[in-house]
Amino acid sequence: xxxCQEVTSTSAVGAVRQGSLRELxxxxxxxxxxxxxxxxxxxxxxxxxGLTRATVSAVVDDLINxxxxxEAAPAPRTGAGRPARGLxxxxxxxxxxxxxxxxxxLAACVVDLAGTVRHHVVHRADxxxxxxxxALTRLAGLAAGARAAADREGLTLVGATLGVPGLVxxxxxxxxxxxxxxxxxxxxxxxxxxxxxxEPVPGVPHLVVDNEANLAALxxxxxxxxxxxxFLHISGEVGIGAGIVLDGALFRGARxxxxxxxxxxxxxxxxxCRCGGRGCLERYxxxxxxxxxxxxxxxxxxxxxxxxRLATLATAGDLATCGALHDAGTALGVAVSAxxxxxxxxxxVLGGGYATLAPWLRPPILTELSRRVLTTPxxxxxxxxxxxxxxxxxxxxxxxxxxxxxxxPAGWLARSG
Amino acid sequence: xxxCQEVTSTSAVGAVRQGSLRELxxxxxxxxxxxxxxxxxxxxxxxxxGLTRATVSAVVDDLINxxxxxEAAPAPRTGAGRPARGLxxxxxxxxxxxxxxxxxxLAACVVDLAGTVRHHVVHRADxxxxxxxxALTRLAGLAAGARAAADREGLTLVGATLGVPGLVxxxxxxxxxxxxxxxxxxxxxxxxxxxxxxEPVPGVPHLVVDNEANLAALxxxxxxxxxxxxFLHISGEVGIGAGIVLDGALFRGARxxxxxxxxxxxxxxxxxCRCGGRGCLERYxxxxxxxxxxxxxxxxxxxxxxxxRLATLATAGDLATCGALHDAGTALGVAVSAxxxxxxxxxxVLGGGYATLAPWLRPPILTELSRRVLTTPxxxxxxxxxxxxxxxxxxxxxxxxxxxxxxxPAGWLARSG
Numbered sequence: 001x002x003x004c005q006e007v008t009s010t011s012a013v014g015a016v017r018q019g020s021l022r023e024l025x026x027x028x029x030x031x032x033x034x035x036x037x038x039x040x041x042x043x044x045x046x047x048x049x050g051l052t053r054a055t056v057s058a059v060v061d062d063l064i065n066x067x068x069x070x071e072a073a074p075a076p077r078t079g080a081g082r083p084a085r086g087l088x089x090x091x092x093x094x095x096x097x098x099x100x101x102x103x104x105x106l107a108a109c110v111v112d113l114a115g116t117v118r119h120h121v122v123h124r125a126d127x128x129x130x131x132x133x134x135a136l137t138r139l140a141g142l143a144a145g146a147r148a149a150a151d152r153e154g155l156t157l158v159g160a161t162l163g164v165p166g167l168v169x170x171x172x173x174x175x176x177x178x179x180x181x182x183x184x185x186x187x188x189x190x191x192x193x194x195x196x197x198x199e200p201v202p203g204v205p206h207l208v209v210d211n212e213a214n215l216a217a218l219x220x221x222x223x224x225x226x227x228x229x230x231f232l233h234i235s236g237e238v239g240i241g242a243g244i245v246l247d248g249a250l251f252r253g254a255r256x257x258x259x260x261x262x263x264x265x266x267x268x269x270x271x272x273c274r275c276g277g278r279g280c281l282e283r284y285x286x287x288x289x290x291x292x293x294x295x296x297x298x299x300x301x302x303x304x305x306x307x308x309r310l311a312t313l314a315t316a317g318d319l320a321t322c323g324a325l326h327d328a329g330t331a332l333g334v335a336v337s338a339x340x341x342x343x344x345x346x347x348x349v350l351g352g353g354y355a356t357l358a359p360w361l362r363p364p365i366l367t368e369l370s371r372r373v374l375t376t377p378x379x380x381x382x383x384x385x386x387x388x389x390x391x392x393x394x395x396x397x398x399x400x401x402x403x404x405x406x407x408x409p410a411g412w413l414a415r416s417g
Numbered sequence: 418x419x420x421c422q423e424v425t426s427t428s429a430v431g432a433v434r435q436g437s438l439r440e441l442x443x444x445x446x447x448x449x450x451x452x453x454x455x456x457x458x459x460x461x462x463x464x465x466x467g468l469t470r471a472t473v474s475a476v477v478d479d480l481i482n483x484x485x486x487x488e489a490a491p492a493p494r495t496g497a498g499r500p501a502r503g504l505x506x507x508x509x510x511x512x513x514x515x516x517x518x519x520x521x522x523l524a525a526c527v528v529d530l531a532g533t534v535r536h537h538v539v540h541r542a543d544x545x546x547x548x549x550x551x552a553l554t555r556l557a558g559l560a561a562g563a564r565a566a567a568d569r570e571g572l573t574l575v576g577a578t579l580g581v582p583g584l585v586x587x588x589x590x591x592x593x594x595x596x597x598x599x600x601x602x603x604x605x606x607x608x609x610x611x612x613x614x615x616e617p618v619p620g621v622p623h624l625v626v627d628n629e630a631n632l633a634a635l636x637x638x639x640x641x642x643x644x645x646x647x648f649l650h651i652s653g654e655v656g657i658g659a660g661i662v663l664d665g666a667l668f669r670g671a672r673x674x675x676x677x678x679x680x681x682x683x684x685x686x687x688x689x690c691r692c693g694g695r696g697c698l699e700r701y702x703x704x705x706x707x708x709x710x711x712x713x714x715x716x717x718x719x720x721x722x723x724x725x726r727l728a729t730l731a732t733a734g735d736l737a738t739c740g741a742l743h744d745a746g747t748a749l750g751v752a753v754s755a756x757x758x759x760x761x762x763x764x765x766v767l768g769g770g771y772a773t774l775a776p777w778l779r780p781p782i783l784t785e786l787s788r789r790v791l792t793t794p795x796x797x798x799x800x801x802x803x804x805x806x807x808x809x810x811x812x813x814x815x816x817x818x819x820x821x822x823x824x825x826p827a828g829w830l831a832r833s834g
Contacts, residue, residue: 167792175795230671242759251663253761254647257792260758265789267684268751277754277789334685337694338755341677342659344670372682372694374593375584375674 022059023410025051029059030068034113034406039072039086060087066413067093067156068113068405089113092154094412096401097146097198098394100163100212101135103127103179103238107391108142110150110157111398113406115223119149122391124305132174132185140194147197157197158405158412159204161397162187163212165239167257172209175257178274179239179282203411204404212393213259214250216351216386217243219396221250222403224387231347232339233386234261234332235393236354238287244343262286264335284331287353293324307353307390314360325360332361333368340373340381351386352393358385439476440827442468446476447485447826451530456489456503477504483830484510484573485530485822506530509571511829513818514563514615515811517580517629518552520544520596520655524808525559527567527574528815530823532640536566539808541722549591549602557611564614574614575822575829576621578814579604580629582656584674589626592674595691596656596699620828621821629810630676631667633768633803634660636813638667639820641804648764649756650803651678651749652810653771655704661760679703681752701748704770710741724770724807731777742777749778750785757790757798768803769810775802 032048033040042060046053063069072086091112100107104127109120123142127135143160150157164187166177174185187209198206217233220243233243240262244251252258262282263275270279283289291297291306294313313321336348348365350358362383369383370376388395405412445466450457459477463470480486489503510530517524521544526537540559544552560577567574581604583594591602604626615623634650637660646665652658657679661668669675679699680692687696700706708714708723711730730738753765765782767775779800786800787793805812822829 176791178791228671244759246663246668251760254763255761255792255796257796258759258761260761260791263758263789263791264755265683265751268747275789275791280789330685334682335755338681338752339759341680342661342675342756342759343668344672344675344677346671372680372692372697374595374677374680374692375672378592379672379674 023408025055025059026062026409026413027407029056030063030406030409033063033069033087034089039088041084041086043084045087062413063409064090066409068409068412089406091116093156094158094201094402094405095150095155096398097143097150097157097160098163098215098396098398098401099139099143099160100215100391100394100397101127101139101180102163102165102212102393105391106135106139106142107394108139108146109394109398110146110153110155111395111402112155113402115399115402117395117398118153118155119146120391120395121145128179128181132180132182132187133190135180136187136190137194140191143197144195156199158199158201159206159208159401160198161208161210161215161394161400162191163210163215163393163397165212165237165241167260168209168211170256172207174209199415201405201412201415203408204401208397208400210397211241211243211257211259212237213241213351214243214252215394215397215400216388216392217245217259217349217396218250219388219392219399220349220351220386221245221248222399223396227387228347228382230345231349232261232336232343232345233349233351234336234354235352236285236287236350236357237352240282240286242339246343261335261339264338266331266334281331281335285328285335290324290328290357293327294318294321307356311356311360314357322360325357326364329361329364330368333365334372336365336383337368337372340369340375344375346379346381348381348383349386350383351388351390353390355385355388355390355392358383440825442472442476443479443826443830444824446473447480447823450480450486450504451506451823456505458501458503460501462504479830480826481507483826485826485829506823508533510573511575511618511819511822512567512572513815514560514567514574514577515580515632515813515815515818516556516560516577517632517808517811517814518544518556518597519580519582519629519810522808523552523556523559524811525556525563526811526815527563527570527572528812528819529572530819532816532819534812534815535570535572536563537808537812538562545596545598549597549599549604550607552597553604553607554611557608560614561612573616575616575618576623576625576818577615578625578627578632578811578817579608580627580632580810580814582629582654582658584677585626585628587673589624591626616832618822618828618832620825621818625814625817627814628658628660628674628676629654630658630768631660631669632811632814632817633805633809634662634676634766634813635667636805636809636816637766637768637803638662638665639816640813644804645764645799647762648766649678649753649760649762650766650768651753651771652769653702653704653767653774654769657699657703659756663760678752678756681755683748683751698748698752702745702752707741707745707774710744711735711738724773728773728777731774739777742774743781746778746781747785750782751789753782753800754785754789757786757792761792763796763798765798765800766803767800768805768807770807772802772805772807772809775800 046056106123167175172188213235229248242259242261263280267279273280523540584592589605630652650660659676659678680697684696690697
């Protein structure tokens with residue numbers, strides 16, 4: 001279930017035009033269906049929203065006709081009368097397309113209104129020697145496959161997100177993705193030459209390009225039962241990014257470029273980094289550093305094979321691998337200590353490849369936190385793997401598209417008739 | 418001039434009770450007087466607020482009678498009729514008391530409604546060997562002197578703030594001030610035994626205990642002409658603290674303990690720190706580290722004498738001092754690079770003792786930022802000394818008391834009338 005922002009009730013905003021009153025009621029009822037722990041009946045919704053039963057029925061009819069809501073299977077008869085049928089988010093309505101270009105893989109997924117991943121393909125490839133245009137052409141192929149999968153399941157893609165491991169401007173321009181070697185890549189322009197994949201819906205952006213760690217953090221915020229409203233989400237891949245969620249919202253910084261935790265200096269005079277600095281966290285806890293320390297450098301393993309291999313070796317007690325993960329976790333712990341001392345966050349989520357490696361990374365991170373964070377004697381810091389697991393940028397992004405439909409269903413309904 | 422938050426106009430909130438309408442109008446008019454670049458006339462205020470001239474005149478009369486506003490000297494006659502008299506914030510009304518306990522000094526100051534510092538006393542003493550109760554007794558003596566000075570100037574103290582270099586709970590309990598050696602010090606309880614210094618005003622807290630770096634950052638936010646809405650303010654004393662201002666508000670973190678930049682690890686295996694960690698920023702850029710590197714260790718200089726001495730020696734080209742400040746600036750630059758990579762802030766303010774030392778600290782900080790921050794090729798980071806100069810926690814805190822009167826003048830007027 002998604003946990004949606006509550007829509008302001010009509011009484012609080014005074015006189016409202018008839019058109020927007022309908023829009024508010026659609027969003028109110030759909031939001032309650034999305035957030036309900038068990039499928040609510042029309043009567044439940046009337047009681048919950050303060051709307052009349054007639055209004056709720058009319059709104060629900062619109063939502064059902066518009067493929068946003070379905071009736072759940074009827075409950076078994078327990079007394080006299082017709083049993084009330086519960087309402088659930090439709091599994092054959094609008095859906096989000098989530099895309100990701102990372103250093104060593106491409107990903108595409110489809111997420112429906114209920115947040116269920118209906119399709120997810122990861123294509124492993126080293127994209128460093130590939131031009132941005134060629135990488136995006138390959139991604140467009142993956143996206144076309146996702147579109148075909150959505151069509152087969154009766155889903156309509158209404159918006160796409162694309163996560164990249166770098167600094168993205170509001171216009172979708174990728175200013176810098178150091179590990180990919182991208183500089184000033186105009187992603188929307190390069191993708192414009194490919195066939196459109198999503199149907200236009202008023203109020204839903206066609207394509208949002210964002211930092212992959214930001215999309216993953218947003219996904220984590222809305223995944224699973226309501227969790228902490230402020231946390232640090234670290235995406236560990238070849239590069240290391242972070243999404244900072246403060247009080248339920250992504251903190252993007254002055255220019256949208258927050259979260260570059262991979263370039264926090266661990267040892268100021270350490271080895272040079274691709275960013276131009278020295279001794280950055282990526283040089284100690286990035287995927288390549290871990291593989292090198294584990295004796296797996298040059299094996300040219302794709303990212304999740306590499307992560308799985310590390311986990312397998314560590315489970316088997318391989319000393320080099322365990323040592324490599326311990327050292328990476330220690331470096332991560334130093335950087336996370338800096339973040340917690342600075343921001344006083346109480347939750348750290350290990351995402352990307354770190355989600356799989358959390359059993360080995362977590363203990364040394366906790367050790368460094370207890371050594372270096374002033375407040376740990378009274379205030380524990382929780383360190384846990386991401387609920388969405390690895391590769392969550394595509395899923396997180398696609399989910400945000402689905403949530404935008406739930407927050408403002410009128411645009412979708414206007415489009416579909 | 419203070420730059421106050423605009424009060425919601427009455428038309429936007431619908432029906433308002435007569436009492437609260439008066440309160441809103443008082444706050445609206447006083448806020449405009451406070452924010453105006455030149456003293457506005459009653460006619461200017463009517464045009465600016467949309468209130469009738471009769472209402473403005475009645476409100477201004479209340480504000481003048483309540484010692485919140487004064488008439489400025491009349492402008493020279495330029496035409497027919499009586500010249501309009503401009504209105505300014507009163508210099509004989511309510512004022513804030515700002516207190517600070519730091520490692521090597523105590524401070525007390527009085528700030529009036531216009532933000533002018535009317536009294537400021539710094540008492541230098543090493544407070545590490547002194548018990549919290551004795552330190553607070555000495556502070557109470559300083560505060561009594563400030564109260565007497567306020568009385569002499571016709572000012573009424575209406576609230577106090579106390580800055581401490583440590584972690585403070587919402588209840589005023591100082592959980593930990595490592596450089597002072599304070600643990601779980603109940604400051605309000607210890608101060609309760611001293612004579613009251615402020616007159617109670619509805620809506621204004623009697624005493625707010627806060628981290629000194631937070632108070633200094635808040636002071637900086639409101640000092641001088643409108644500046645950036647997001648910045649990092651670093652207070653460099655024996656310890657190093659930071660206040661993080663995001664979009665015009667202090668970011669306090671999950672438990673109010675944000676900003677512990679002094680314990681960001683610079684070299685994870687570096688020398689042990691009082692906090693229990695190793696290689697913290699304070700060990701490289703704290704006042705004692707700088708004095709030691711400059712060959713002034715053991716001179717037992719009080720804080721601002723030490724800072725002045727360092728500045729004098731650096732101005733004279735003393736090699737050891739210049740080297741010490743360069744090394745401290747480099748360490749600061751490493752820590753600030755971590756913060757900017759993480760939060761994407763575009764402004765860093767050097768406060769506390771760093772305000773005086775900024776000419777020598779700024780160049781190495783900028784060098785590290787340009788080396789280590791991904792975004793510096795497109796997005797410059799401004800590093801500048803604090804507008805309020807050193808010792809700004811007391812001034813910043815006292816100013817926040819004065820601003821609270823400007824934001825809600827009705828409480829003060831109810832008390833005095």
